[in-house]
Amino acid sequence: xxxxxxxxxxxxxxxxxxxxxxxxxxxxxxxxxxxxxxxxxxxxxxxxxxxxxxxxxxxxxxxxxxxxxxxxxxxxxxxxxxxxxxxxxxxxxxxxxxxxxxxxxxxxxxxxxxxxxxxxxxxxxxxxxxxxxxxxxxxxxxxxxxxxxxxxxxxxxxxxxxxxxxxxxx
Amino acid sequence: xxxxxxxxxxxxxxxxxxxxxxxxxxxxxxxxxxxxxxxxxxxxxxxxxxxxxxxxxxxxxxxxxxxxxxxxxxxxxxxxxxxxxxxxxxxxxxxxxxxxxxxxxxxxxxxxxxxxxxxxxxxxxxxxxxxxxxxxxxxxxxxxxxxxxxxxxxxxxxxxxxxxxxxxxxxxxxxxxxxxxxxxxxx
Numbered sequence: 001x002x003x004x005x006x007x008x009x010x011x012x013x014x015x016x017x018x019x020x021x022x023x024x025x026x027x028x029x030x031x032x033x034x035x036x037x038x039x040x041x042x043x044x045x046x047x048x049x050x051x052x053x054x055x056x057x058x059x060x061x062x063x064x065x066x067x068x069x070x071x072x073x074x075x076x077x078x079x080x081x082x083x084x085x086x087x088x089x090x091x092x093x094x095x096x097x098x099x100x101x102x103x104x105x106x107x108x109x110x111x112x113x114x115x116x117x118x119x120x121x122x123x124x125x126x127x128x129x130x131x132x133x134x135x136x137x138x139x140x141x142x143x144x145x146x147x148x149x150x151x152x153x154x155x156x157x158x159x160x161x162x163x164x165x166x167x168x169x170x
Numbered sequence: 171x172x173x174x175x176x177x178x179x180x181x182x183x184x185x186x187x188x189x190x191x192x193x194x195x196x197x198x199x200x201x202x203x204x205x206x207x208x209x210x211x212x213x214x215x216x217x218x219x220x221x222x223x224x225x226x227x228x229x230x231x232x233x234x235x236x237x238x239x240x241x242x243x244x245x246x247x248x249x250x251x252x253x254x255x256x257x258x259x260x261x262x263x264x265x266x267x268x269x270x271x272x273x274x275x276x277x278x279x280x281x282x283x284x285x286x287x288x289x290x291x292x293x294x295x296x297x298x299x300x301x302x303x304x305x306x307x308x309x310x311x312x313x314x315x316x317x318x319x320x321x322x323x324x325x326x327x328x329x330x331x332x333x334x335x336x337x338x339x340x341x342x343x344x345x346x347x348x349x350x351x352x353x354x355x356x357x
Contacts, residue, residue, distance in 0.1 A: 037244070
């Protein structure tokens with residue numbers, strides 16, 4: 001009798017174990033749908049880049065009428081930016097605190113995107129100067145016009161500027 | 171020399187050397203022999219039928235559909251590394267999850283839709299390298315179910331899931347939380 005009871009108990013345990021093992025799968029197998037949570041976050045981003053290599057501006061001619069050297073001009077560089085932020089601006093600066101010769105820069109805004117070009121900026125110190133204002137949630141581009149000037153009194157020489165463009169709040 | 175042994179009795183006498191379980195073993199043996207006599211021998215030896223019974227077994231296989239996704243949560247982020255200066259469109263992708271299915275019904279397909287009625291950004295999905303069935307072209311997710319895989323009838327298979335998230339700079343920043351539902355549907 002004891003043994004029979006023991007066998008019955010064992011059978012019950014096995015049945016429960018099988019039930020526990022297969023019932024969830026059986027129930028799951030009836031599902032015809034399944035879900036997945038996908039969260040997409042778009043962070044604020046600001047990208048700025050240049051198209052065009054290092055520039056060399058050579059002041060090597062004189063205006064006969066004025067008696068001063070003619071400025072050297074280059075407009076081969078293109079500035080590109082993308083920003084999904086609001087009320088941004090692009091500033092420009094040089095690493096030379098007190099340049100010997102005059103270097104000017106102007107954004108010639110002919111490309112796409114938001115933003116308004118500021119008047120020509122003279123890079124007279126190493127502080128940042130506004131180049132384009134009103135950049136907002138857009139991708140854009142513009143040409144950069146550099147003008148180098150030197151007076152006769154300044155003589156000859158060479159200056160190497162490292163120009164930095166920055167998108168900032170504005 | 172042939173020794174005729176009673177079906178029960180003599181062998182049961184051995185119970186004395188089997189310890190306390192002898193009596194029970196003896197009973198089991200007797201039942202076994204009894205069963206042999208009335209279960210097997212009649213069919214070969216006597217050829218008589220004293221009764222019969224039939225048992226009809228019906229096996230029913232229900233329509234079974236299994237659908238499982240390897241990852242319940244996917245996080246996509248568009249950051250500065252996903253942007254190129256001068257381009258309005260930014261994108262990122264994820265293909266870390268897979269979809270597994272099994273169905274014993276023919277003419278089935280898998281559709282997909284999102285719970286988000288008005289997403290700010292674009293979320294696309296395509297099935298990669300399905301082991302069975304035909305992957306539909308890339309789907310832009312909406313609340314309307316769109317085909318992800320077709321012709322998966324009576325099969326089990328897997329495929330990769332490639333999500334592509336697209337945002338425009340003009341759309342600004344933000345978060346879209348989708349609950350993506352995959353459904354096995356009749357094709």
